[in-house]
Amino acid sequence: MEVIILPNLEKAALLTARIIEKELRAKPELVMGMATGRTMECVYKYLVEMHRKENLDFCRCRTFNLDQYIGLPSDHPNSYLQYMQEQFFNLVNIDPTCTHLPNGMASDLRWECRSYEALIQAAGGIDVQLLGIGASGHIGFNEPISALASRTREKALTPSTREQNAELFGGDVNKVPNRAITMGVGTILEAKRCILVATGHAKASILAKAVEGPITSMVTASALQLHPNCQVIVDEDAASLLQGREYYRWIFQNEVEWVEFQDMDALDIR
Numbered sequence: 001m002e003v004i005i006l007p008n009l010e011k012a013a014l015l016t017a018r019i020i021e022k023e024l025r026a027k028p029e030l031v032m033g034m035a036t037g038r039t040m041e042c043v044y045k046y047l048v049e050m051h052r053k054e055n056l057d058f059c060r061c062r063t064f065n066l067d068q069y070i071g072l073p074s075d076h077p078n079s080y081l082q083y084m085q086e087q088f089f090n091l092v093n094i095d096p097t098c099t100h101l102p103n104g105m106a107s108d109l110r111w112e113c114r115s116y117e118a119l120i121q122a123a124g125g126i127d128v129q130l131l132g133i134g135a136s137g138h139i140g141f142n143e144p145i146s147a148l149a150s151r152t153r154e155k156a157l158t159p160s161t162r163e164q165n166a167e168l169f170g171g172d173v174n175k176v177p178n179r180a181i182t183m184g185v186g187t188i189l190e191a192k193r194c195i196l197v198a199t200g201h202a203k204a205s206i207l208a209k210a211v212e213g214p215i216t217s218m219v220t221a222s223a224l225q226l227h228p229n230c231q232v233i234v235d236e237d238a239a240s241l242l243q244g245r246e247y248y249r250w251i252f253q254n255e256v257e258w259v260e261f262q263d264m265d266a267l268d269i270r
């Protein structure tokens with residue numbers, strides 16, 4: 001795991017987008033694992049700008065979203081398909097037939113989860129998986145005590161996750177579905193590369209547990225400590241409770257692989 005600390009959400013999102021850009025230019029048929037949520041909006045904003053101003057080409061890439069609420073029709077304003085279309089799919093030249101989300105309206109949810117796993121396998125696995133972290137420590141919707149070897153499946157959401165997302169449902173927690181389909185922790189760990197983005201004071205405590213605490217199903221993001229190619233890109237606020245901040249900064253400033261990403265002004269969209 002590598003932790004990269006940047007001044008704010010904008011810079012964290014820009015670096016994340018630049019890393020994805022590099023992967024995509026090297027492999028145009030990249031399989032991207034997508035996340036939703038407020039943190040990711042800024043990452044998608046930069047990818048869209050790179051498409052518009054720097055000809056970043058998404059026409060051959062494939063995408064798989066982490067999760068989807070159960071029981072929300074795909075045209076519901078809070079469905080993750082709507083989110084992805086508004087934030088990303090409709091704004092770049094991606095082929096809609098190459099974008100995938102679990103279907104939370106499937107009549108046979110078990111079958112839906114198994115087929116989603118099979119689709120990921122058939123695509124050759126996920127090359128780069130984007131992740132946020134929830135107040136409950138979740139990645140995807142892998143809530144506390146999710147098996148660390150879990151696969152795509154149905155999951156009941158914790159009260160804290162439903163509260164975290166209530167704002168998007170007009171502030172009414174009762175409108176937030178209580179179940180979702182999510183890729184499992186095991187599914188996520190099979191991605192070739194994982195990038196977790198976390199910003200803001202509200203994430204500081206759970207991020208410290210995920211990065212520096214023990215690996216535990218109580219904080220499923222901590223399972224990323226097992227991943228051989230995982231970057232955690234955070235702002236100063238989210239990093240504020242990390243014990244190893246100075247060491248992480250030193251690594252980012254000194255490791256050869258990061259040289260091309262160190263000058264944040266140079267990373268700006270031209």
Ligand code: F6R
Nearest residue numbers: 035036037038039132133134140
């Ligand atoms: C969404 C997802 C979640 C979010 C997490 C952070 O697809 O998988 O794990 O990434 O809840 O959400 P925000 O960015 O809204 O704080």
